[in-house]
Amino acid sequence: MISILNHGTNALVRLEGDRFDLPAGIRRWPVHWDDLTIEPVADADTTPTPEYRTGISGNRQDAVLHAVLPGTSTGLCAEPVSPLPICGWSLPFAPTSRRACVRCVALLVSSS
Numbered sequence: 001m002i003s004i005l006n007h008g009t010n011a012l013v014r015l016e017g018d019r020f021d022l023p024a025g026i027r028r029w030p031v032h033w034d035d036l037t038i039e040p041v042a043d044a045d046t047t048p049t050p051e052y053r054t055g056i057s058g059n060r061q062d063a064v065l066h067a068v069l070p071g072t073s074t075g076l077c078a079e080p081v082s083p084l085p086i087c088g089w090s091l092p093f094a095p096t097s098r099r100a101c102v103r104c105v106a107l108l109v110s111s112s
């Protein structure tokens with residue numbers, strides 16, 4: 001449906017498909033509202049994905065950034081990590097970071 005016509009009594013619908021398969025080759029048709037069957041569209045994905053924060057392991061130069069669930073101190077890869085709270089706020093995990101843990105990234109990719 002692309003538009004509502006005549007104060008809600010008709011709908012302008014657009015048909016999909018090859019032009020030669022359409023009735024009289026016409027793509028847009030006005031249809032009386034009562035002749036339509038309207039079905040609700042389901043949400044694409046209602047499952048919330050956990051929001052991972054950044055945890056760190058290793059020393060300063062070899063630091064590895066892990067995906068950590070908020071309030072925990074174990075990376076997704078099961079590595080013990082130090083969460084990085086900054087004034088009560090923690091950094092979101094960035095899988096594209098140069099220092100991102102490859103196992104955490106792989107587990108994130110396989111779980112999504």
Ligand SMILES: [Zn+2]
Pocket residue numbers: 065066067075076077078079101102103104
């Ligand atoms: Zn990790």
